[in-house]
Amino acid sequence: AQPDSNGNDGGRGGDGGELTVFNRGVIAVQSDAPGANQNEIFGISLSSRGGDGGDMNGGAGDQKGGNGGDAKQVSVTNYDSGTIRLGGSEDDLLAAPNGARAITIYAAGGDGGSENGAGGAGGTINVFNDGAIEMFLDVSDPADDPQRSVAGIYAHSQGGVGQPSQDNSDPGGKGEPGRPIHLQNSGSILIYAPSLTADYGAQEGSAAMFALSQGGDGGASPDKNVGGAGGGAAVDTSGAQQTIFLENDTGTIETHGHGISGMIGLARGGDGGDGNDGSGSRGGAGGRGGDV
Numbered sequence: 473a474q475p476d477s478n479g480n481d482g483g484r485g486g487d488g489g490e491l492t493v494f495n496r497g498v499i500a501v502q503s504d505a506p507g508a509n510q511n512e513i514f515g516i517s518l519s520s521r522g523g524d525g526g527d528m529n530g531g532a533g534d535q536k537g538g539n540g541g542d543a544k545q546v547s548v549t550n551y552d553s554g555t556i557r558l559g560g561s562e563d564d565l566l567a568a569p570n571g572a573r574a575i576t577i578y579a580a581g582g583d584g585g586s587e588n589g590a591g592g593a594g595g596t597i598n599v600f601n602d603g604a605i606e607m608f609l610d611v612s613d614p615a616d617d618p619q620r621s622v623a624g625i626y627a628h629s630q631g632g633v634g635q636p637s638q639d640n641s642d643p644g645g646k647g648e649p650g651r652p653i654h655l656q657n658s659g660s661i662l663i664y665a666p667s668l669t670a671d672y673g674a675q676e677g678s679a680a681m682f683a684l685s686q687g688g689d690g691g692a693s694p695d696k697n698v699g700g701a702g703g704g705a706a707v708d709t710s711g712a713q714q715t716i717f718l719e720n721d722t723g724t725i726e727t728h729g730h731g732i733s734g735m736i737g738l739a740r741g742g743d744g745g746d747g748n749d750g751s752g753s754r755g756g757a758g759g760r761g762g763d764v
Contacts, residue, residue, distance in 0.1 A: 481535050482535075483525070485526075487541045488521045488522050491544075495551065497555075498554075500555075500558075501558045503567070513558055513570075514572070517576050520543040522592035524585060525589040528587060535587075536645075537586045537645065539589050540632035542592040542595070543592070543629070547597075550600070553603060554604070558572050559606075564608065565610035566607075568611050569613055570614075572620070573624070575605070582632050584635040586635050588642045588691055591688040593709075595629055596708070597653045602659045606660075607624065607665070608664050611665050611667055611668045622678040622732060624680040625661070628683075628684045629653055630650055631647055634647045634691035634700035634745065636692035637692070640696040640697055643698045645700045646700040647689045647702045649688075651707065652717070656719045661681070665728060668729035668732065680735065683764075684737075686740045687702050687742035689702055689703075693745055693746070693753045695751075695752060696750060697752070699745025700756045704759040715763045716763070739761050739763065741762075
C-alpha cells in the first residue's frame with residue numbers, strides 16, 4: 473500500500489502461496505456442461521501470484537515504490553490411475569470456442585510500485601503426468617479473440633515488471649525472473665480437435681505440452697540514470713540459471729488439429745527499460761533467455 477506520510481517508500485507486495493495437487497481419480501468435463509460452449513475450459517487450473525508493490529509517497533528525500541511479491545512453487549501430479557478428460561469421445565465433442573486446457577498453471581510475480589519499484593519473481597512449476605489426459609474438442613466456431621489456447625499441459629512462470637523512475641538518483645525498477653519449469657509425461661496425452669483448420673487465436677501456441685518462462689521488463693530511466701534491467705528466464709531461487717525441461721519419457725503424445733504441436737518450450741528474457749532523450753539517460757540491459 474501507499475504510505476500515508478510524505479517521504480516514505482511504498483510497501484512490498486505479499487508473496488503468493490505454494491500449491492500442490494495430486495489426482496488419482498477421474499476429472500471429467502462433459503460435452504453438455506453448462507457454459508462450456510462460452511467460457512474457457514480447464515480440468516485443473518492453478519495460480520500463484522505475488523501482490524503488486526505499493527506506490528511511494530513523494531516528499532523530501534529518496535523514496536521508491538515497493539517491490540512486487542514473489543509467486544511460489546506450483547506442482548501437479550496426475551498418477552497412473554488418474555484421468556483428466558474434456559469431452560466424451562471422438563463422437564462426443566466438447567465445444568471450446570474460447571480454448572481448453574486439461575492442466576493450466578500460472579505463477580506470476582507482482583509488479584513494482586510507482587516509482588522505480590522492482591517486480592517480483594515468478595514461481596517454479598513442476599508437472600508430472602503418469603495417467604491419461606484426453607481432450608475431445610469442437611473448435612469449429614472459435615471466438616474472435618479466444619481467451620486461451622488449446623493445451624494438454626500449459627505452464628507459464630512470469631516475472632513481475634519494474635516501474636519507471638522520475639528521480640535521477642534512482643534507475644528504473646528492474647524486472648524479475650521467470651522460474652524453471654519441468655514438464656514430464658510418462659502417461660498419455662491425446663488432443664482430438666479435427667475441426668481446427670487455422671491458427672487458433674493470438675496465443676503463443678497450442679500443444680500437448682507447453683512451457684513458457686518469461687522475465688519481467690525493466691522500468692524506463694530518468695533523465696540522468698539507466699533503465700531497469702529485464703529479468704532472466706528459468707532462474708532458480710538462488711539466482712542460478714537453469715533449464716526449461718520438457719520430457720516425453722515412456723509416454724505417448726497424439727494431436728489432431730491444425731497447429732497443435734507435441735511440445736513447445738520458450739524461455740524469454742524481459743526487455744530492459746527504455747532510455748529517453750536526456751543526455752545522461754541510458755536504456756537498461758535485457759534479461760537472459762534460458763536453455764530449453
